[in-house]
Amino acid sequence: MRDPREKLVWASKRFTEKPEDVAYSLFGIFGVHLPVIYGETKQKALGRLLEKIVAQSRDISVLDWVGKSSEFNSCLPADITSYGSTVVLPCPSEDEIQASIVSLQVAVDGTVALELHDKLNGTNHPGFSNQRLHLPCIVFRVTQIKGRRHQLEDGEIYFTYDVKANGLRDLPTITTSKRLPFLQARPAAQKFLLVRPWDRRLLELPDFSDDAESMDDLSPSPSPSDSHGGFFEEHESLDSGRTLRLIARLKRPFRAFLLAQQYGEQYTRIISEHDIIAEIQETTSESIRDIIDCVKTVEVV
Template sequence: MFKASVEYKELRLWTMKHPGFQRERIAEVVAAYFRFVMLSHRWEAMESSLHDIQDKVVFKLKAAGGLVKLQSFCKIARDAGYHWAWVDTYCIDKYNNVELQASLNSMFVWYHYSALTVVYLADVPPSSKSGALAESVWNTRGWTLPEFLAPKIIRFYQQDWSLYLDDNSPNHKESASIMKEMEDATGIDARSIIAFQPGTRDAREKLQWASTRVTTVPEDIAYSLFGIFGVHLPILYGEMKQNALGRLLQEIIAQSGDITALDWVGQPSRFNSCLPADIISYRAPPCLVPSLSEDEIESSVSSLRGAVALESTSKLYQELDRLSPPRFAHRRLHLPCIVFPVTEVRRRSGTDRDEETNTYGVEANGLHDLQITTTHKFSQARRAQQQFLLVRPWDRRLLEHLDFAELPAFADDAESLGNWSESESPLQDSPPISPVEEELDESEFHSRALQLIVRLGQPFSAFLLAQRRGGEYARIASDHHIIVQVKDMAFVHSMMDIRTVMIL
């Protein structure tokens, strides 16, 4: 087809006139010829497939059902000067499993490198006013999220294939009014929409973006996010939604060391109890607890000087600084934690035994007493025999808040955490010397260790774990975040139970 094109003939003529032609010129012509347009749309009842149009001239087919959409889309692409157009309903052989897997794992990249992405809003009537785009069902679908974020250039078309709001600008991502509408509709700030970068950074925020989306095929709610997080995993239709979402979340945590994906409220997954059963568990904002000002931290540090032994603060700091990132192995999460053993779980009086949820009072060493409400049933016999823990999952970002003026930053992105060596296993007995210990003198080290203790003394979101017969633990889900606080931050020994807990 390229050889039959005007571009090819012009290129041949140019090379004949310029014997010392440059390869860059050829590359430019070829790249321009093969620029392509992508379609983002909501599937409708009468969609056709590849086998309905293969080896046929699209514009000669009888316009009916989904073919009307295909012909209109191709006309938009052709009139804009492009030779190639791609639409998922026709450009993927869904009966070829190898092609289907490759396509689904590549779609984000294809949309990103498209010369133009056309968004067709079948439910937005002609001459609609501002706000119609936000109300379109297109904004509720799982696959349309990456199809919207990935492209650099995008244009919205209404039901009759006229431009939304009659905006004839070449790129609707540069339209302030349309981007403001999309920001309000999706909860994604306009800067992220315009300059989105895939990756595992800010995982919790991206999961919240997807939490309102739905897909026809249950597993697609996870598969549609592979490109957004920059991960490549097998597409295994039939594995069920919890397994698909579990594999995605497992990969996010493994690549980045970011534990914010564990911040959710809802029902636990059968894949792993630390992960949610459904993406909707990320719909609520992440858990935020009040934080101290820098002046308040400095005041607390001053009050602790002399009250806390240097040896204790140094040991706590060193133990936490040497912890390895969380990791998964055989669906088991190896989670570094500060552990507070539970001494008593008692059912609150007045709770109806027939209710789906029950409220329990929980006491743990070193923590203020608290109440939790959960669908989990604590039998009296099991409470006497089973070990329970309240744990603070260790997040290395807590060290970043300290005053490291001239030390390397402890970044939480995948690149930084990916440099941890295999020798720094969570289970090893003698971790290597911390870089912090090597570069700080004793007084500076003690000061920053006290800062850490002050921050650890503030309220935090904890996990309640119950030990299982095999020795690993399971997270007990609550209907709200479990917020706890240490009784006395000067009593450092209450925070010294630092270990990697295996959670199934």
């Protein structure tokens, strides 16, 4: 197993006598070197390990899980067993990608597609600092949340939420065991975001984990004024195909995170009982321009 998340799914079915060893026993498997501090909580030990894995692999799929969030950071799970219950989204076939590209050639202006590619290619990698996650992502502003409280026969309480966000199709109902910190009388008091964590593998660079090597394989990015003419035609085989493939993959359903504003520009992840699967509403030149403006790095605590 080479993929970090594949290793975590495997580890989610194993058990250790000491709680902290759920993290310590994986140091060798992931090739990390961290101090062993017996007596620290399982959540902190696992948090330190996952923080290191994200830093080394730059793989945002480590953040894909369902369960209880960690005290270390809300984007990390409290228990490694959370990696055993997520949905694996199907990868599109090459025929599906090519069919999508054909339709995009008509709907999307080539210079806009190239601008999106350059914007995403210029984003930073995800990383932690003082237990805060700096997450590059595409941000979709939540415009409406409707919540309902439910009580089962055994007295258990849970909540469901219908969420709408700019640029996304209607989402499936989000279920959580906790009430969202949302005041119906003051909907502007707190900001909510649905974000798509940015996965550099969608750029299909030769080696997405090696910046220097990857950047050497790309032509210099044109300025907007240079993109309207010979440049895009001259590099059509390199840029048009690559950029339209990127948009074809962005059109596919993706796993989204629901974030709630805490203070300033810091956010916390709201955990649903199930994966939140979202899909872009449309792919036109105008909607792609909106996406370009929504490429940001969000700080999650």
